[in-house]
Structures are given as C-alpha cells and as structure tokens.
Amino acid sequence: MSQRTLVLFKPDAVRRGLIGELLGRIESKAGWTVAALELRTLGEETLEQHYSEHVGKPFYEPLVEFMQSGPSVVLVVEGERVIEGVRALAGPTDPIAAAPGSIRGDFGTIVRENLIHASDSEESAERELKIFFPNFG
Numbered sequence: 570m571s572q573r574t575l576v577l578f579k580p581d582a583v584r585r586g587l588i589g590e591l592l593g594r595i596e597s598k599a600g601w602t603v604a605a606l607e608l609r610t611l612g613e614e615t616l617e618q619h620y621s622e623h624v625g626k627p628f629y630e631p632l633v634e635f636m637q638s639g640p641s642v643v644l645v646v647e648g649e650r651v652i653e654g655v656r657a658l659a660g661p662t663d664p665i666a667a668a669p670g671s672i673r674g675d676f677g678t679i680v681r682e683n684l685i686h687a688s689d690s691e692e693s694a695e696r697e698l699k700i701f702f703p704n705f706g
C-alpha cells in the first residue's frame with residue numbers, strides 16, 4: 570500500500586550536519602521516493618497547528634522555541650508502508666530508549682532534540698501534509 574508521510578529533520582539535525590545521513594537512511598529504503606524537500610525555518614503559527622495536540626503541555630513552549638531555533642528540512646516521502654516505516658527508522662521519542670540502529674538511538678540524547686519528526690498515522694499524515702504543503706497534489 571503506497572502512502573505519503575510528512576517528515577521533518579529538526580533544527581538540531583540540520584545544525585549538526587546530519588541532513589545527508591538522515592536522508593540517506595530514508596532514500597536507501599527500496600521503493601521509497603522523496604516527493605518534496607525544502608529547507609525552511611518554521612514559524613509559530615505553523616508549529617501551533619502541527620503540534621496542536623500538545624498545546625498547554627509543559628513541554629510545548631520549549632518545544633516550539635527549539636523548533637524555531639534554526640532551519641528544518643521539510644520532506645514528503647512516499648512509498649510502501651512509509652508512515653510506519655519512517656517511524657521505525659526514527660525510533661521512540663526518547664533517544665535514550667531508542668535502539669542503536671535507529672536515527673534517535675544513534676544520534677540523540679535529549680527528548681526534545683530528537684532529530685526527526687514523522688507522521689504517526691494516515692490521519693496525521695493527511696493533516697500534516699496540508700499544513701506544510703497546502704498546494705501539494
């Protein structure tokens with residue numbers, strides 16, 4: 570089943586020069602295609618929509634500040650079971666709990682600065698694709 574997912578390489582990944590490393594892990598999966606890719610500094614309004622489920626939580630304000638601290642890479646990736654697949658490549662939210670071999674497990678230590686976002690369901694993917702690429706097919 571071919572799907573589309575919204576992926577962000579967060580500002581920590583870009584600052585640390587990990588764009589190529591992260592993109593390579595995604596691109597090298599059989600049959601997955603990068604359908605859109607842009608370096609973009611995210612604004613407060615976009616982030617409030619993207620993280621609407623977290624508004625009001627204790628980690629929300631520092632998260633939004635961090636996400637505005639530099640450019641992110643915004644991508645659309647399409648292919649077979651790509652929603653579940655990129656989540657699996659990323660690993661669990663807390664990088665210390667993430668297994669080596671996953672992106673967060675290999676490169677992260679801080680929960681907030683966990684390198685990558687990927688849509689967590691078909692509904693989230695549809696919602697997030699509209700936020701970041703409103704004019705995308």
Ligand code: RTP
Nearest residue numbers: 628632661662680681682683685686687688689
């Ligand atoms: P994401 O949405 O970024 O793909 O990550 P996720 O589903 O694994 O995690 P989620 O629970 O949706 O949280 C969104 C992002 O907020 C930051 N966070 N900080 N306790 C904390 O300090 C905390 N908890 C979450 C992380 O950057 C997480 O990816």
Ligand code: MG
Nearest residue numbers: 686687688689
């Ligand atoms: Mg999430």
